[in-house]
Amino acid sequence: MRLQDNINFQRIEEAIGYIRANFKKQPGLDEVAEHVHLSPYHFQRMFSEWAGVSPKKFLQHISTSYAKKLLKDNKATLSEASHEIGLSGTSRLHDLFINIEGMTPAEYKYGGKNLNISYSFADSLFGEIIVASTSKGICYLAFSENKAHSLNELKNQFPNAEFDQHLDMFQQNALFIFTHDWSKLSEIKLHLKGTDFQLKVWETLIKIPEGSLTNYGQIAHSINKPNASRAVGTAIGNNPVAYLIPCHRVIQSNGNIGEYHWGSNRKTAMIGWEAVRSN
Template sequence: METSNQIDYQRIEKAIEYLKMNFKEQPSLEAIASHVHLSPFHFQRMFKEWAGVSPKQFVQYLSIEYAKGILKEQNGNLADVAYETGLSGTSRLHDLFIKIEGMTPGEYKNGGQQLLINYSYAESPFGSLLVASTSKGICYMAFSDDSDQAFAELQQLFPNANYQQLLDQLQQNALHIFSTDWSRLSEVKLHLKGTDFQIKVWETLLTVPSGGLATYADIANIIKKPTANRAVGTAVGSNLVAFLIPCHRVIKSTGELGQYHWGATKKTAMIGWEAARNTISK
């Protein structure tokens, strides 16, 4: 006999499939809810609990991903892209890109052509890293023993941006985090792109103190999405700013450390290093 959770999941799965097939029509909440035989109010609440975002936001993400594909593959003009995506016009496309991607459709289409990115290489207690910044803040920080590979991975994010190897003040403030009190994090400015849900997860990670640990379930509960453990895990894994956004402090509910973008060994070292520093400071 199926449990209520299984039935709810099947409804959400059916709704997601419906949205994937019909997002170009920008379906209303009432239409989606009717498809899975629920009231709009009940469906809205259930969808947010399971998916971590509202049905409207989910449609927006589908629309943006589709638009990004057209811009990359077909090099279409913005009016055509908006029409193909089911949006009312270029202004709606522009607003969605700014909200979700942190850039305009034109900037995305041009691969960051107008963007100036400073980058530099540095050493940390956990090995070599590359840190990059725009005029707004740190946009990338990654561990890598191969400087060429690290730069190539950065370029993949914004292939047409202008790059200069320069250690600026934003990067210096970020690198201080390895040698100073974590409370100075307020001096670090970040320039990130992500969905509302990802940003919310990353902001929550910043509240986990140095030397402390949290589970994926803890994070899901803090952001009031108790059933969104898997979505939280995906958001944690999408973080491209190593250490500053401390995804290394998130572990499984079983106590296992779990995976880490830059390797389980580094994650273990970071957790141990922070715990040791906290013990010394007490």
């Protein structure tokens, strides 16, 4: 992806943040465009090229009322909803081609000892990312604001592993998800370090279809732990693989977008973009 595309997303992210902060005032196109230092014409064109729809229509998708409607209509369990949607269009489910393999107890306990981890940086629709993999699959994916800091965070996850900067097929295939038709992708393999409870929560997140949202309580019920909403929230917050494990599709029960490890404005942009693609 071109550098200019990444800059454009940064402006769009800033615009979304401004709209969210001033939502009650219903800021118009001119006001938002002025905030990101663009003419209304150029802002409208840039936003439409990025999202595929006008700013006005996009914002309808990321509004709180949209989130509340999705929650209200989601009376089925996550697995039932997944089965109902099946393979239709861009709502192809993650669990049809993403497979999680937990690390061995030794790999988990000793911080990745004897693991060789390759990593690379790439641009995505939602900003620069760092992606890393072992010989078994993707072990880390995060949005990056600073390469040195992001690499340090990766190494903190696996303090005893060996690292080299190299783009492999696991990483390349994972990156295709941002631009390619899911039905054309090979299975994406994840090799994750986590407790049994965390892995169970992450596997459940994968079953949330694109364009749909759920909340912490619903996740807790789906894993037969109805009183574990707080623990579920902690597990979601520790998700080591952005987007592929779609923790951005989990919002608060009152319909608010809520926080996100990589920024609530980015989370809002991702939800809105997926909503547009799913219609």
